[in-house]
Amino acid sequence: MKYQVSQQSAAEVQAACIVVTIDQSGKLSDAAKLIDEASNGFLTQRFEEGDIKGKSGETLLLPAVSGIAAKRVLLVGTGKEAPKATSAIKILNAIANATLKREGEVALAISELASDELPESWWAEQAAIAFTGNSYKFTETKPQPEDAPKQADSVSWIGSDVSAALLKGAAIGEGMNFAKELGNMPPNICTPTWLAEQAIALTADSSLETTILDQEKLAEMGAGAFYSVAKGSSEPGKIIVMQYKGAENADEAPHMVLGKGITFDTGGISLKPGAKMDEMKYDMCGAASVFGTVKALLALKPKINVLAMVTSAENMPAGNASKPGDVVTSLSGKTIEILNTDAEGRLVLCDALTYGIDNYKPASVVDIATLTGACMAALGNVNSGLFTQDEDMAEQLQSAAAYSQDKVWRLPLEDDYQELLDSNFADMANIGGPLAGATTAACFLSRFTEGTPWAHLDIAGTAWNGGAAKGATGRPVALLVNYLLNK
Template sequence: MNTTLFDRVSAVQADLLVTFVPSEGAFPESTAWVDGNADGQLSQLRESGVFKGGLAQTLLLPSITQDFAQPVLLVGIGKDAELSDMQARKVIAAVAAQIKSLPYASVALASRALVLKKRTQSEVTALIAQWLNEGFYNFLGFKQDDAEKATKVTDLLIEGDDEAALAIGTATANGSAFARQLGNLPGNVCTPNYLASKAQHFGEEYGIDVELLDETKMDELGMHCLLSVGRGSDQPSYLIVMHYRGGEEGEAPHVLLGKGITFDTGGISLKPGPKMDEMKYDMCGAASVFGTMKAICELKPKLNFTAVVAAAENMPSARATKPGDIVKTMSGKTVEVLNTDAEGRLVLCDALTYIERFKPKSVVDVATLTGACVVALGSVNSGMYANDDAVAESLKAASQISADKIWQMPLNEEYQQQLDSNFADIGNIGGPEAGSVTAACFLSRFTASYPWAHLDIAGVAWSGGAAKGATGRPVALLTRYLLDKAS
């Protein structure tokens, strides 16, 4: 889809014009222009109560007058002069839903009427471009009527003059869509090998360097903790490494690490049957890292960035790791596997040790790690832990700009004792209390050599119920974090 800016509503040549109507007070400039060229019909509609301009209310006018034959989609923005992020997102979601149901190929959005609280116009432009394009997403490829569901829009025009902001929003949405597509794929398609092939395709498409460490190589490196997770599966495990080199030659990279458990049965510690199908989403951390790499490759910022994915399938079999087994990590530490369903930390710990060779400026791992984080924070905030205040503050700043919410959680030393084991250096679970915290404590033991943060995205990576599907979070947060590092 081609996304471009335009300066004046009066100059727009598009199949559909989208303009915004407040529920009270004067019309924004663009809406007033449409009203003036439509013999005041917009004013009449609001005064009569036919279209009150309520938040996210929509009304399609196929043709207003003989002289103004262009279809117009009216979208209500309520009574507030400035919208919150949540209100604006509802408005844009309503716009996207209407556009998806219409046959128009080119759409112009008179978006200057949208004013968001505590946001610059550049931020608003980026968010509108991102949210609108995200709203066009459809999961395609497995239903007979998929061709009919595909968005028909080929050209999207957004009012404004900030091409950089528009590019950021569009690239972020593209990255989010890629992450959602990976997350929504079934486990019989999206295997560790499939993720490895996607990395190779990235290498070919964007000219980035890709390394694939297979089980033989990981065994040679002593990554027995990661390998223990995939031992019960017929699908081979991989450590996937992608290098984007847009900065100075030899400059240390920022690293993102994604948990890529392409299906999680829990292993021998088998999960309950209900909703187990949603465990295809246990690779959404990896999906978000892939999506961020796509966004960065499109934007081409000046920084060095390495994406790492620890990919495995957690299955029960005669070969599978058993509760009580002790495995050795690449770092030399031993782990007593008390619960095979606490497998994400097992693949991540060896990857965190492997990353040391890059001498990274920062490392952020992203994982659907614990149900405990869902209990603590629900589906609004990702849980964030950090061993470095500067990394934590950078992520908070990126969260504010991207509207991709995080909440910093504690990483106090007192929690570490919950991971004590009678038989190994560390247990892989710490009991029922503070489950998300002790999972982060486990990971922290492998990050002493660099600034690090952990994002537990178990509550935000996908939605269940009637709206079941991957969300693409936290691609927006991670993309903004890296762009800030480049600037």
């Protein structure tokens, strides 16, 4: 889908559909007034007759109106007050859903919605994300219909030159779609080896270098925490290292993003209940978000260095799988008593943190993981959990989250929680008991990041939707891309 800027008026633009707005009091935007005047008050009549009430996100698709060039008019409600960020995204998604199946050009005459808080460039960026994201549909393992569904060819923004914002939004949208596709792929296809192949395919872009560390090599290196998880599966585990080199100084310290990529999580010997276990294919959505972020960076080409890592394995209950009570030695040399094999994400992540920090000396580290049900219970599917003791990191991630509306909520990471990980038989246990589960998981990871600015995002509640709407969300790609671009 192409995105472009148009200087034509709403009445002149030759599009398959022109989008204009009306608020809940019946006030038309200036663009809508042009169409209303050209059509002898047709839009005003629609409000007066109750066809549309102007509620936020409400849409009314109208046929060709005399006096204008567009073939259709989409009248969109904006509510009682100037839209805030949350309602703005609701409006944009409503527009995308109402117009995407129209072939040809969709013209957006909505620049008047811009404000000091939400400038025109923000609206344009979010519009591109909405259109790109709403065009996604998983079809890889479903029979294709004989007739492909219709889809808009292009989206035109009527207003200021916001080309850069449209490009950024399209790149983020494509990155989110890539993350959704990886997350939605069934686990018999999406294995650690398959994920490594996706990384290698991305190296067609010369600004990306990829290294694959296989399970046996990692075991030889002493990555005993990672190996304790991977060894229980017939699918070999891997750590995938992607280096995006965009900075003018090739030696500039990279910013590291690390994604948990458990392509299927049975819980291991600490077996999960059978209900909804199919959704454990989404336990690699942290990895998917890193892939999506790389995809967006390759499109945008920012002048930064990024170390994008994925630690991938299956967690299976085989005869050689780890058992509760086992003690393993991590790549850092620290020993870990495994009390619950379903707390495997932190085991694969800790060795990847050690490897990335020791070998690449990153300027900062963010890890992203579907790590704990405790975080999901606390925050639901609205906010991802943010953990860090670095105030600069917290501010940067919260700022990127507020801008992108890829929301986070900061949860405690105080030293007082560390003692919950005490073990009689190792340097630490891999769980901290029934209380503060999301925090003790973050405490565990923090022990492998000493001396490096680090933050942890627990996306267990935000990475996918269940039920009838089951599917990966593509979060937190938008947050990560904005965070890295702000660097």
